[in-house]
Amino acid sequence: MAIMALNPLARVPKPHLHFSLSIPHRSSSSFSRQSLLNPSRRRRAASFMASASLYHKELAAAKRAASLAARLCQAVQKAILISDVQSKADKSPVTVADYGSQAVVSLVLKMELPSESFSLVAEEDSGDLRNDGGQDTLKRITKLVNDTLSMDGTYNITVSEEDVLAAIDSGKSEGGPSGQHWVLDPIDGTKGFLRGDQYAIALALLDEGKVVLGVLACPNLPLGSIGNPDKDTSQNQTGCLFSAKIGCGTDMQLLNGSTANRIHVTSIENPADASIFESYEAAHSQHDLSSSIAQKLGVRAPPVRIDSQAKYGALARGDGAIYLRFPRPGYREKIWDHAAGCIVVSEAGGVATDAAGNDLDFSKGRYLDLDTGIVVTNKKLMPSLLNAVQHALKEQIQNAALL
Numbered sequence: 001m002a003i004m005a006l007n008p009l010a011r012v013p014k015p016h017l018h019f020s021l022s023i024p025h026r027s028s029s030s031f032s033r034q035s036l037l038n039p040s041r042r043r044r045a046a047s048f049m050a051s052a053s054l055y056h057k058e059l060a061a062a063k064r065a066a067s068l069a070a071r072l073c074q075a076v077q078k079a080i081l082i083s084d085v086q087s088k089a090d091k092s093p094v095t096v097a098d099y100g101s102q103a104v105v106s107l108v109l110k111m112e113l114p115s116e117s118f119s120l121v122a123e124e125d126s127g128d129l130r131n132d133g134g135q136d137t138l139k140r141i142t143k144l145v146n147d148t149l150s151m152d153g154t155y156n157i158t159v160s161e162e163d164v165l166a167a168i169d170s171g172k173s174e175g176g177p178s179g180q181h182w183v184l185d186p187i188d189g190t191k192g193f194l195r196g197d198q199y200a201i202a203l204a205l206l207d208e209g210k211v212v213l214g215v216l217a218c219p220n221l222p223l224g225s226i227g228n229p230d231k232d233t234s235q236n237q238t239g240c241l242f243s244a245k246i247g248c249g250t251d252m253q254l255l256n257g258s259t260a261n262r263i264h265v266t267s268i269e270n271p272a273d274a275s276i277f278e279s280y281e282a283a284h285s286q287h288d289l290s291s292s293i294a295q296k297l298g299v300r301a302p303p304v305r306i307d308s309q310a311k312y313g314a315l316a317r318g319d320g321a322i323y324l325r326f327p328r329p330g331y332r333e334k335i336w337d338h339a340a341g342c343i344v345v346s347e348a349g350g351v352a353t354d355a356a357g358n359d360l361d362f363s364k365g366r367y368l369d370l371d372t373g374i375v376v377t378n379k380k381l382m383p384s385l386l387n388a389v390q391h392a393l394k395e396q397i398q399n400a401a402l403l
């Protein structure tokens with residue numbers, strides 16, 4: 001197991017350190033002097049080293065931004081008041097923590113990675129805060145953001161209410177197939193957050209339409225398995241940070257900055273041994289369809305229902321084998337609900353596709369154009385899973401026609 005002593009709240013290392021800091025992703029024995037005499041190994045080592053140094057400072061900044069945003073969310077969740085709950089046009093609940101988290105991530109990324117071309121595709125905008133009646137909320141958000149930024153003494157700044165509004169609104173980018181775009185869900189699983197259950201701060205970077213890194217901060221996720229809690233002794237430790245970079249694997253560490261461990265999806269090959277993750281909210285995914293797929297696969301375990309992209313994190317470390325998501329027809333998935341989770345799973349050895357087995361395409365703007373749903377599992381189980389999905393979907397259509 002690869003181990004890195006990295007505190008997610010540590011400042012982004014200076015550029016000249018990138019190369020040496022990226023090496024511990026693999027054991028030094030992989031690149032021994034002897035093995036480097038072999039040309040193909042030499043090429044592999046060179047390509048690994050190139051990808052390891054690529055996006056290094058972006059990943060460190062993303063971990064730092066998501067960890068600070070998680071602290072803000074934790075503080076709000078502890079002290080949650082009914083007045084924090086507002087209403088968006090789509091009636092989903094949104095809290096001061098949503099706005100505060102988005103402002104913190106936006107501000108931290110801009111401070112850590114100054115750039116003329118900063119682009120952020122994010123869930124919230126400041127419309128409601130600028131309206132009459134939004135002033136008190138904005139005041140509270142601004143205080144929260146300042147308290148969070150000053151928490152560890154790194155940033156010697158005080159932001160104004162205007163700064164906070166501007167930071168939130170920098171998330172209006174449309175994304176797309178060219179250039180670099182950050183993709184943020186400031187609180188994924190808002191309903192879980194309000195219930196006191198699972199939620200995640202999900203941050204990813206797109207480069208030329210591809211997800212190249214992703215971070216999931218899951219403040220309420222136990223360090224031990226959620227698939228089989230009885231067997232685990234680390235249930236009392238909660239707060240996990242997942243991070244993945246293209247070509248470099250996925251790591252998990254405690255949000256409070258413990259050492260990072262390399263994680264992998266489960267290696268099970270028999271679908272009957274799988275356990276299935278799905279949304280806690282029945283409105284977000286058709287539980288009856290998942291149940292029909294489980295039956296076709298011979299899955300014995302009951303489904304594990306949790307909120308947010310914490311499901312991708314849990315799957316990436318092998319707590320379960322399959323994640324099924326089947327929104328009702330007409331629902332359009334947003335890229336921030338899947339970008340970070342997808343790379344966390346794929347770098348851990350898993351695969352995420354739509355229901356027809358196509359790769360997810362994050363290059364088309366703020367939405368994913370999908371065939372029917374999203375399925376995630378390891379490479380061995382994917383063919384039988386897709387087969388069961390297609391059968392279940394066909395059956396669903398036939399049953400509907402009989403009504």
Ligand SMILES: Nc1ncnc2c1ncn2[C@@H]1O[C@H](COP(=O)(O)O)[C@@H](OP(=O)(O)O)[C@H]1O
Nearest residue numbers: 187188189190191279283284307308327331337
């Ligand atoms: N009717 C619907 N069908 C599918 N997904 C929905 C939905 N309504 C909301 N969602 C999305 O589901 C996300 C939560 O995912 P999950 O069900 O895995 O917890 C929400 O993220 P937010 O909480 O950030 O709004 C929201 O984007």
Ligand SMILES: [Mg+2]
Nearest residue numbers: 185188189337
């Ligand atoms: Mg979301």
